[in-house]
Amino acid sequence: MSDSTNVVFPDSDLDWSPTNDTGYPDRLAAMDTPEALRGLGAREFPDHLLIDPSDWKDAARQNDTHKTWAEDYRNRFTNQAPTHECTCHALAQNFEIAWNRQRAGKGSPIWVSPLSVYSEANTRQWGGSSMQRTVGICIARGFLPEHRGPNGVTEQKDKFPHTLHCTSGNDNEAGGPWVPVSRFPSGWQATSKHLKADEVINPRSYEQVISLLLNGIAVSVGRSGHAIPYVKVVWRNGQLAAMYADSYNVHRYDSVRMIKSGVGGSYAIWSTTIPDDWMKPVG
Amino acid sequence: MQPDYRLLILIVMAVLVMMRTTEDPSNPPVNPPGTVTQVTFIYEKDDSVPPRAVQDALRDLNEADILASAIDKDVSNGQGDMPEQYKIALDAAAGKLPCLVVQAGDKILRVIEDPTAKDVEEAAE
Numbered sequence: 174m175s176d177s178t179n180v181v182f183p184d185s186d187l188d189w190s191p192t193n194d195t196g197y198p199d200r201l202a203a204m205d206t207p208e209a210l211r212g213l214g215a216r217e218f219p220d221h222l223l224i225d226p227s228d229w230k231d232a233a234r235q236n237d238t239h240k241t242w243a244e245d246y247r248n249r250f251t252n253q254a255p256t257h258e259c260t261c262h263a264l265a266q267n268f269e270i271a272w273n274r275q276r277a278g279k280g281s282p283i284w285v286s287p288l289s290v291y292s293e294a295n296t297r298q299w300g301g302s303s304m305q306r307t308v309g310i311c312i313a314r315g316f317l318p319e320h321r322g323p324n325g326v327t328e329q330k331d332k333f334p335h336t337l338h339c340t341s342g343n344d345n346e347a348g349g350p351w352v353p354v355s356r357f358p359s360g361w362q363a364t365s366k367h368l369k370a371d372e373v374i375n376p377r378s379y380e381q382v383i384s385l386l387l388n389g390i391a392v393s394v395g396r397s398g399h400a401i402p403y404v405k406v407v408w409r410n411g412q413l414a415a416m417y418a419d420s421y422n423v424h425r426y427d428s429v430r431m432i433k434s435g436v437g438g439s440y441a442i443w444s445t446t447i448p449d450d451w452m453k454p455v456g
Numbered sequence: 457m458q459p460d461y462r463l464l465i466l467i468v469m470a471v472l473v474m475m476r477t478t479e480d481p482s483n484p485p486v487n488p489p490g491t492v493t494q495v496t497f498i499y500e501k502d503d504s505v506p507p508r509a510v511q512d513a514l515r516d517l518n519e520a521d522i523l524a525s526a527i528d529k530d531v532s533n534g535q536g537d538m539p540e541q542y543k544i545a546l547d548a549a550a551g552k553l554p555c556l557v558v559q560a561g562d563k564i565l566r567v568i569e570d571p572t573a574k575d576v577e578e579a580a581e
Contacts, residue, residue, distance in 0.1 A: 219502055239512035275531075277497075277514035277524050315534075367534035372501065388505055443501065447531050449540035451523070456534065 177233040177242075180407040186425045187414065190397040195420075196257030196301030197395045204303040205395060205438030207377050213309040215375040215440060224384045229413075232387040233406055243391035244404035244416065246273040248282045248323065252344040253420040257301040259400040261287035261294065262340075262420035263393040264307045266402035268316060268370060270391045271442040281451040282323050285316035285368055286337040287420075288352065298341065298351045304395045304438040308373060315369035315446070317361055318455065321346060333455050335364040367455040371444040379433045385441045386415065396427070396435030403427070490560050495579045496545040497526040497571065499554035506554075509573035522580055529553060 211217075224232050236242045248269050253262045265287045273279050290310050294302035319339040322328030326346040330336045335358045338349035376382045376392065383406055385392050392403045392415075405416040407426065414426040427435075448454045495517050497506050506514075506526040517524035529546065533539040538546060545557040548564045556571035557564065558579045568575045 221502075221504060235508050239508040240515070241508040241511050274511075275525055275527055276518075277511060277526050278518045280518045369534065371532065372528075389508070389511070444528055444531065446534050447527065447539045447542070449533055451525075451541070 174237055177237050177405065178230050178408045180409050182409060182426060186423075187409075188397075188428050188431045189419075189425045191399050193255070194257060194301070195253065195259040195399045197259055197304075197398055197400045198301055199398070201301055201303040202395055202398075202438060205305050207375050207437065210305050210308070210373075210375045210440055213305060213373075214312055215308075215373040216443075218374055218376050218381045218385075222384050222388050222390075223381065224387050226380065226383075229383065229387060229406070230408070233408075236387065236389060236405075241389045242405045243270045243274075243386065243389055243402075244418070246270045246279065246389070247391075247404055247418055248273065248279065248284060250418060250422040251287060251339060251420050252342065252347065252422050253287070253340055254342050254344065256291075256340060256342040257295070257299055258287050258291045258340060258342070259420055260302045260304050260307045260393075260395065261291040263304075263395075263400040263402045264290060264311055265316065266404070266418055267391045267393045267440075267442045268311060268368070268445060270402075270404070271370070272445050274389060275444065275447060276451065281454065283368065283454050284319050284322055284329060284339070286319035286339050288340050288349075289317035289319075289337045289357070289365070291341075292352055292354050292357070296353060304393065304400055304440065308370065308393075308440050308442075311370040311442075312373060313369075314362060315365040315367065317357070317365050318368065319347070333364060334358075335361040335455075364455045367446055367448060369446045370442045371446055372442075374441040374443050376436060376439050376441065379429070379436055382432060382436060382439055383413070383415075390441045390443060392439050392441045394432070394435030395438040396431055400438075401425075401427075403432075490565070492522055492558055492565065492580045493561055494523045494541075494545070494557075494559040495576065496524070496542065496549075496557045496559075497554065497576070498529055498545060498549040498557060499526070501528040501530075504554055507573070510571065510576055513573040513576035517576065517580060520580060524576075
């Protein structure tokens, strides 16, 4: 069993910032405020989720023991390169984790398409999106599943009536051309309505972000020009860091300073719509 | 005198043919009455979350092919309605949250208030 309170990773994985534009420029980051997220229907942080800092390491060890980190409910990595879709890849991870957490495991996984939200968030393809524009779309009309699934590159395409590729990037089978919403498969809303964020939490402090993570709830944040999903809390040389599943097929880590810089644009999907039958997730 | 095995061989062959017939994949076997098929931890998100050990135990049930999940009492499907698969459990849980609802098909076997991980582990028994 891994010990989250004593991890090892290279300095190069801490506080990584992309040198190219990944889709979260300052002008869009400025739009991400707790007040704006509240306007989209997000709820305030429930007090009962707050964990006292003196108990953080104990909570982390319990998550290690019971495999109840958000990371333990995560399906897969995605790779956005070279697109500006980072906010939607961070959103997709958050959604899939919340879906699996309700299902108490990965027994009915669904792989959603970040592109299916990004196409509406930024109709011009390049330039990125704000965090809250994307989560607002997920609350309002939901994701489309992507073509691939855990069991093959056309698993979900063969199974569901409407799917889209994962990304407009060039990630092998996951990638495909840019698709405006007007060219989504006909009647796509009949599928996406089954894959909506139901309740979204609006954290307002660093302590709330860490408490959510220690409760096994993923937190998506935008910071330093890039959006990411935090999935675990770790300690390295006694210093707290948040681990994230970056949309470049790797884990990386943020220091306390970096975590604090992203609180304003952060959110956590607490619950999603749940199907009438897990075997038929989109009806 | 040599014993005549022909009748015995015919009986064995008939039994084998019958066994193959009952394995028809288009007609899967039905669980015997009383077999636990679904275990649902139901809670009020504004008050609590499923304890970590309970989540762990639910995952174990899933791996044993019992539909186990942890849902909020106000869960909804894509139409904004109560998901069909949880209607019976949610009805049984009313006024008892947090609780564990153990089902055999549509039949409620038991409702355990404030359940522990041990309750979840024993739910399949």
